[in-house]
Amino acid sequence: MPRKRTDGSVPTRAEKGKARAVWNRLVARYPEIRTALDYESPWQLLVVTVLSAQTTDENVNKVAPVLFSAYPTPEALAGAPLSHVENLVFSTGFYRQKAAAIVSLAQDLTEKFDGEVPVDLDELVTLKGVGRKTASVVLAEAFHRPAIAVDTHVKRTTNRIGLVSVADPVKIEADLKALYPAELWAGLSMRFIQFGRDVCDARKPRCFDCEMVKLCDFEDKNL
Numbered sequence: 001m002p003r004k005r006t007d008g009s010v011p012t013r014a015e016k017g018k019a020r021a022v023w024n025r026l027v028a029r030y031p032e033i034r035t036a037l038d039y040e041s042p043w044q045l046l047v048v049t050v051l052s053a054q055t056t057d058e059n060v061n062k063v064a065p066v067l068f069s070a071y072p073t074p075e076a077l078a079g080a081p082l083s084h085v086e087n088l089v090f091s092t093g094f095y096r097q098k099a100a101a102i103v104s105l106a107q108d109l110t111e112k113f114d115g116e117v118p119v120d121l122d123e124l125v126t127l128k129g130v131g132r133k134t135a136s137v138v139l140a141e142a143f144h145r146p147a148i149a150v151d152t153h154v155k156r157t158t159n160r161i162g163l164v165s166v167a168d169p170v171k172i173e174a175d176l177k178a179l180y181p182a183e184l185w186a187g188l189s190m191r192f193i194q195f196g197r198d199v200c201d202a203r204k205p206r207c208f209d210c211e212m213v214k215l216c217d218f219e220d221k222n223l
């Protein structure tokens with residue numbers, strides 16, 4: 001049974017063809033892609049993804065080795081003094097909220113899942129501070145499972161191109177899943193994110209230099 005979009009419609013062959021053409025161009029631009037966040041385990045990716053809010057990946061990559069050297073496991077971080085964790089994550093900004101979030105996350109993971117990151121979206125989102133986007137990043141990146149994380153770049157680029165026409169990230173995720181076969185899901189988000197950063201900028205999209213230009217429905221192209 002073909003997957004339906006959130007409005008109940010099923011993508012046509014032409015719509016799937018366009019989606020595939022977009023995919024082909026993304027893969028030609030980014031043959032290999034992974035998150036720029038450094039991590040050595042699903043647990044570490046979960047933590048660095050939380051720390052990456054409102055800061056650069058480079059900032060997080062400087063802080064993470066010191067944090068994981070002091071607290072190598074969820075159990076260790078669960079028992080960490082909050083003030084020490086605040087000092088360690090200070091340079092990533094919002095350090096009080098972030099320190100509290102990762103310590104709560106470590107406690108929750110230890111209590112609910114014995115310190116093991118679950119390989120399941122519904123279980124991941126039961127963890128404190130873990131939303132659908134973070135859970136999908138961990139599933140796709142650390143476990144190579146079919147998952148689509150929708151951030152601001154994915155939302156903007158897929159709507160402009162005309163692959164989806166909804167604003168709600170949960171609906172965008174579901175509509176993209178109806179459009180693409182599951183084996184491509186894990187490779188979609190990071191490519192759209194990088195494409196959004198490099199080409200399809202929020203304020204000044206580089207339409208004049210964009211390989212999607214003939215496929216793209218955006219009416220205010222910058223040509």
Ligand code: SF4
Pocket residue numbers: 160161199200201205206207208210211212213216217218221222
């Ligand atoms: S043509 Fe412009 S709006 Fe469309 S995807 Fe390319 S950069 Fe974005």
